[in-house]
Amino acid sequence: MARVAILIDGDNIATRHAPRIAALGKQAGRADIHRAYADAAKATGWSTVPGVRLVHAGTGKNAADLLLTVEAMEMVLTAGVETVVIASSDGDFTHLATRLREIGIKVIGAGEAKAPAMFRAACAEFYILSAPEKKPPAPKAPPSKLDLEIRAAIELHSQKGSGMRIALLGPKTAIRISSFPEKTWRKYLEARPSLYDLDPRGPDAHVRFRPEGFRD
Template sequence: MSKIAVFFDAENVPAKTVPEIIAFLSTKGDILFQRAYADWSITNTKSWQTQITKTPITAIQQFHHNQEQAVDKAVMMDAIELAIKHEDIDIFALIASDNGYYSLSLRLRELGKRVIGIGEKGKCSPIWINSCNEFTYFQDLEEIDDDILLESESTKDSNDLEGFAVEKFLEKAFDSTPFYKDTNTVLLSQMWESILRLKPDFTVKDYGKKSAREFLMSFEDKFKISDDGKNQRTFFVEKIENRNSQRKTGVIKRRIGCYCIISADDKKGDYFFYRNEINPECKKEKLEKGMKVDFLVVKEPDLNAGKSKDKNGRATDLKIIK
């Protein structure tokens, strides 16, 4: 697995993009270094200071001293020093919209490092973009919800949503794990590493299970577990893709954290929906109670299920009907 060092020019990177950036880079390998540079005494870094209390990023203080690009120079010196001292670091991620970083990118590549650049669309010049091995924009990163497991949810409905929330969390971990060779499966051990990168304190004991394999097997409609048949078995995980092409209409019944509950027009039950699965054409729309929607059925409701959370169906690709 690749090892990554991440450098943020915090004076021109929105703090709100940090979770999305870290999630994106985590799919590339193991992040060993995370550093953010700024003059932390200035007022416009307050949102960053709040973010750093939740994310393990080392804050580096750099006063400007009436000189231009003081932060840029500090990032450049530290990145080159790290590249020379740590041969094991494969990837350097430079998070900035400042086009002056192209020279650092080229130097890192000369030292044999792969460079990933991330910046704001419309502000990054071709020379900065083309100096990187790979470049992406803040606006194109997948939105991350900190409350995906309902940790901050205290409503009476959270018990009903718990199973659905865990499913979405596991799907996210699977999607951030590299496929094994040329297959559509991932190694169970690597998927577990992805789970812990997303949530370091996650434990299957909270769900009454003894092992990661037993835990994932309890989501039999979402994941398939197999092994290589050897004495020291290696386990693989495959995600069962939805092949249901049926669409329905309904009304948003409730909003709970990053989820919605939809009441279908056919009166055959309710459907859970994770808001990040909204159709891209409707991403900018705010979902409200009572809103008319069209959605793709992932799983039909089972009104005869023993537990209330299992009675609800699953929905995706939600579109707003106007």
């Protein structure tokens, strides 16, 4: 079984791809070496991924790329590594992949869709690490009966679009706001920024409703 080294550009690849990268290495043989190269002072998250050794590459420009390259060559020349998995979307690894291939090492690349074509072509195999699917936004809940009453009151008492004094909401609607969790009108309105626009605190502070918040 081929000895495999999984080498990850930790400054370029997110930890969410760790399971997929590990699977590629195991498919290729015995993944004895599994490292991520990055500036350890940054919160890359690779230090907490089980089975991955975080190698501190320093803070210089391209430090992680250079150290990964040096250690990859060392591994294939002295440690019997026959397959190298390079996880990065950085085209700078094209030279490394090409040189490894020329000396008989199988190179498996893994990166996001933005990885350059030259890097992909330099690898014997290249796999796209898919971005996480964006969850569709939750459907907007329709305004409550109370909010519809508040909107109607604001419409009735607003003058020239200035809105309605917050202090008048109770008397004009006969609603006991103290019976609601927020306890006060300001807290209730502030908790619904998609529905209401408020003036700063003050005795004459007004509230206006946002028409878009009441659309279906």
